[in-house]
Each structure stands twice: as structure tokens, then as C-alpha cells.
Amino acid sequence: MQGKEQNNTAKAIDQPSGLANVHDESANDPMGSINPQVLEEHFQEVAFMSRSRESEEAKTTRSNHPMKMINHLLCHRGSNKSKLEDKKSSTPAKMVNIQPEGGGNEEPLLPMKEIPGSYGIPFLSPIRDRLNFYYFQGQDDFFKSRIQQYDSTVFRVNMPPGPFMARNSQVIAVLDAKSFPVLFDVSKVEKRDILTGTYMPSTSLTGGYRVCSYLDPSEPTHAKIKQLLLTLIASRKSYVIPSFRSFYASLFQTMESELAASTGAKSDFNKLNDTTAFDFLGDVHFGIRPSSTSLGTEGPSKANKWLFFQLCPLLTLGLPKILEELFLHTFPLPSFLAKSDYKDLYGYFSSAAASVLDTAEKLGLSREEACHNLLFTTIFNSYGGAKVLFPGILKCLALAHPRLHSRLAEEIRSVVKAEGGKVTLAAIEKMELTKSVVYEALRMDPPVKFQYGKAKHDLVIESHDARYKVSKGEMIFGYQPLATQDTKVFENGGEFVGDRFVGNEGKKLLKHVLWSNGHETESPTVRNKQCAGKDFVILVGRLLVVEFFLRYDTFTAEVGTIMFGSQVTVTSLTKASSSG
Numbered sequence: 001m002q003g004k005e006q007n008n009t010a011k012a013i014d015q016p017s018g019l020a021n022v023h024d025e026s027a028n029d030p031m032g033s034i035n036p037q038v039l040e041e042h043f044q045e046v047a048f049m050s051r052s053r054e055s056e057e058a059k060t061t062r063s064n065h066p067m068k069m070i071n072h073l074l075c076h077r078g079s080n081k082s083k084l085e086d087k088k089s090s091t092p093a094k095m096v097n098i099q100p101e102g103g104g105n106e107e108p109l110l111p112m113k114e115i116p117g118s119y120g121i122p123f124l125s126p127i128r129d130r131l132n133f134y135y136f137q138g139q140d141d142f143f144k145s146r147i148q149q150y151d152s153t154v155f156r157v158n159m160p161p162g163p164f165m166a167r168n169s170q171v172i173a174v175l176d177a178k179s180f181p182v183l184f185d186v187s188k189v190e191k192r193d194i195l196t197g198t199y200m201p202s203t204s205l206t207g208g209y210r211v212c213s214y215l216d217p218s219e220p221t222h223a224k225i226k227q228l229l230l231t232l233i234a235s236r237k238s239y240v241i242p243s244f245r246s247f248y249a250s251l252f253q254t255m256e257s258e259l260a261a262s263t264g265a266k267s268d269f270n271k272l273n274d275t276t277a278f279d280f281l282g283d284v285h286f287g288i289r290p291s292s293t294s295l296g297t298e299g300p301s302k303a304n305k306w307l308f309f310q311l312c313p314l315l316t317l318g319l320p321k322i323l324e325e326l327f328l329h330t331f332p333l334p335s336f337l338a339k340s341d342y343k344d345l346y347g348y349f350s351s352a353a354a355s356v357l358d359t360a361e362k363l364g365l366s367r368e369e370a371c372h373n374l375l376f377t378t379i380f381n382s383y384g385g386a387k388v389l390f391p392g393i394l395k396c397l398a399l400a401h402p403r404l405h406s407r408l409a410e411e412i413r414s415v416v417k418a419e420g421g422k423v424t425l426a427a428i429e430k431m432e433l434t435k436s437v438v439y440e441a442l443r444m445d446p447p448v449k450f451q452y453g454k455a456k457h458d459l460v461i462e463s464h465d466a467r468y469k470v471s472k473g474e475m476i477f478g479y480q481p482l483a484t485q486d487t488k489v490f491e492n493g494g495e496f497v498g499d500r501f502v503g504n505e506g507k508k509l510l511k512h513v514l515w516s517n518g519h520e521t522e523s524p525t526v527r528n529k530q531c532a533g534k535d536f537v538i539l540v541g542r543l544l545v546v547e548f549f550l551r552y553d554t555f556t557a558e559v560g561t562i563m564f565g566s567q568v569t570v571t572s573l574t575k576a577s578s579s580g
């Protein structure tokens, strides 16, 4: 690959103790020279930590209108509406007489109830639910109206996309802070092939491999790939701050020029973020800016197309419903149409990540499988995540009172000044409000909103009000914003409170922040399914806020929704009046 001008924006930076010690030479060797023996020892250690953590968890766990047509068909099966559905809706959470296993007399047990809700008529009801979810109710009301209808945060429902995309759309929804975490307990739920829910995109979009995110931790390859990714992230830690600051400073400069171009000019943050995030991620993970290679400026558009082919069953684009239903939600798009884009993206990884692939071989992975995984993690997990995360944080800030902007600017500038003008990991650690704002944005608006897990055996799940029996093989589903906005855990849970996580009391709430597919107080290991990039994501989220308020006192923006997240169009920026 040409363009091996390494864009190592990264220079040596201050590192607090406990972080991977990375030398500058690793610019050409993202993993550094890793001794397989050391990796194996680390692997054992991580596995051990994971086991202890699991047993701790176990302890705590104890305590012409398609819609009309379908409605019409359903009505003809019985009375005014679907008999099955109405029957269930009029009998919310019926009490059943099942004695829980191991029910001691130490703690009063919640009543065991039958899970309310029904799946309705095969084929038709899943389509009706899909139309309600996408078009007639919208996802929030879809769940909230059912919580009211059944008087329960746990119920049975069909999740989109349904026929013909998914063979079985029946799930048990868990929508409160207490029942939701069952989805993280891999001793109870299987996470095989369910990243995207009840359907799985063709593996021809991932080189024929089932990549890490689709593997259950019980599959041996999961540990090898996750180990590779955890090591990669640790080995590149010292590059994050300088690389991020360089790329996002440039984004903000472009934004300023766009706003200065004419009166009333606006700047589309999402668009700038796509290009910037793509280059930043290539640079920070592998030391080579994708736009400096043969990919040129085409990287983000090729990546977006590839992502679209996998995620379109979960999207609406605002096109006529009939077109979206037919082309996005009913049949998979033919994957060969994304093949050449994928090939170009793969070319970047096979060259830029060559030394990571050497390490992969030492871990017992083939270069090819590792490369498809690096592509998936960098583009699907990281770039896909950044497309939602950064606009999400900016949206929360745009909607917050300007007083929060002043407080953030004050905190960030004074800490940076005290650190001699440097943005370091240690400095960011001292920014209590900044850290809280990022957690609060992730709590209010988790970038990945749906989580799934298939019961590995018969089990009992517990909400705040009752316990429910789930049978082996049933699919459990969580809509995360409802769990993380649960007012039984968070006061005014539906409101953005910037300093919610400040102070000791605030920190105690962190275990209920779940964006990473795990509790914020826990860490990703080869034995769990928590996001391998958890610490990286938190760091770059904080860096966005830091970089922004080092440059600006306040700003205004128009906020909307787009695909999976928020659209933020900046309308004004007020430059920093002081340096702290």
C-alpha cells in the first residue's frame, strides 16, 4: 500500500500509572512486539478476573394502507380487534402459582407472574408490530404504550424486522433497570448470532466469517479475537489524545469557516464527523490515516454503504412506506452489491494493520479471519459507534442550558491551565462535570439501543414488581433507554442532568449506566460481551467535550433525528473569551 506516510499525530504524552507503556517505535507496529507467552499470561489473568467478577455478579443477582389491511385481517378472527392481543391486553400480568427455586426466607420474594402480552397471529401480527414500531407509534411509544397496557415492564412482543427477514420475531422485552442486566449474564443468555437481533446479516458481508460480535463467549474464537482487540486498544492508548485533538481541531476549524461563509450559514456536524471519525480511527488504531492511502476520501462512503447493507432492516429513511417495507424490511439486500466497497476497505486493513495481523497469528488466528474482524470492529463497532456517540453528546449539550456550557468551559480551562496547558489523561480524570456530562449523555441516549440474549436454560427474571419464568431458548430483548431512564433508579430519569454523576452519591449510580453492554463499573474481558473499546469510547467522549469548550464559550444548534441517532446542525459558535 502506498501512502505509508505515517500520520502519527501521536507524540509521547503524560501517562498515569497502570496504562500500557507504548513506545514511539510502535507507530509502524501498532501492537509493539508482543511476546505470546506474555499474552497467554495476560489471557489467564483476564480470565481469572472475569471468573471472580461473574461470581460477584451471581451474588448480587439473587437478592392500501398496509396497517389497515393487517388490522382488518386480524379483526376478522374475532371481535373488534385481535382476540389474542386484546385478551392479553385486558389481563395485565396475571398472577400464576409457581414457586421459585431456592426461595429461602431471608428476603421476601416478589410474586411470580405470568409474562403478559402475546405474539398474536403468526406472520400477520409481526408485520403489524413492525409497522407500529417504525411508522405508527415510533419506538419509544411502541414500548411505553405496552408497559401501560400490561402494567408491566416485562412482556411478550414481536420485534422488527419480522417476516421474511427474521424466522422468529418473538421476544420477551425487559424494560426496567432491574430486569435488563440479565442480558449481560452470559451464564444465563447466549449471545450467538444476535448482535442485530432477530435477524443476522449474511456472512458474505464479513468475508464468510462470523465476527467477534456474533460469537458467544463459549466459542473459543471469541476469546482469541477479543484478546487481540483488547491488546490493540491498550497498546494504542497513548496515541488517543494527540490524534483526537489533531483531527477534531481540524473539524472545528472547518465548522467555523462554514459558519463564517455567509449570514445564516449552518454547519452539519454529522457530515464533518463522518469524515473526521473515519480518519481518526484509522490513525489511532493503526497509525495510518485511511485518506492518505488508495482509499482516498472514499472511505466513509464505502463504510456507510457496507453498514447500510447490514443495518437497513432496522432503519427507516423517510421514503414511501411501501418501498421501505419491500426493500429494507422484508428481504435482505443482495450483498454482492457491497462487495467491491468491502474489498477496498479490506485492502486498507490488510496493509495498515499488518503488525496486528502478525500478533493475531501468534494467538492462533488466521490473518484473514483477524483482518475481517479488525475491519468489522473498526468500521461497525467503532466508526458506527462514533457516528452516533458524538452527535449524541453534542445534542445533549445543545439542548442544555447555556449555564452548563459556562460551567464546563470553566472546569476544563482551569484544569488544563493547572496542568501547564496540556490535555492529559490525568487532567481529564480531574474534570468531574465533564465526565458526568458524558455518562449522562450515554445514559439518556445510549448509542446502541437494542440488546438481545437467548435463555441458555429455564430461568427467572426479576423486575421491580415481580418475577417471571423464562424458558430455555426464548429470546430476551432490552430497549436500553427505558432501563437507563428508569425513575426507580434515577431521579427525574427522563431528564438530562449534567452533574448527575458528580460526587460520591453520583458515582454510586454509575453501575446503572449500561451503554457498553455491561455495567459502567465493570470491564470488558474475553469471558463477557462488554464492548472491547469501553475505556476508549469514554475517553474520546470526554475529549470531544474538552476540545469543544477549550475553543468555545457556548453554541447553538438545530437538533433532529437521523437513522440510529441525532442530527446536529450547528448554527452559531461563540469563541472562548478566556483561557481559564
Ligand code: HEM
Binding pocket: 191, 195, 212, 213, 214, 215, 226, 229, 230, 233, 377, 381, 382, 384, 385, 386, 389, 447, 448, 450, 451, 452, 515, 516, 517, 528, 529, 530, 531, 532, 533, 534, 536, 537
Ligand atoms: C462509540 C463507540 C462505541 C459504542 C457505542 C460501542 C458499543 C458497543 C456495544 C453496545 C456492544 C455490545 C453489542 C451487543 O452484543 O449487544 C459492543 C461490542 C463490542 N465493541 Fe464496542 N462500541 C464502540 C466502540 C468500540 C471500539 C472503539 C471498539 C474497539 C475495540 C469496540 C469493540 C467492540 C467489540 C469487539 C465488541 C464485541 C465484544 C464481544 O463480542 O465480546 N467498540 N460495543
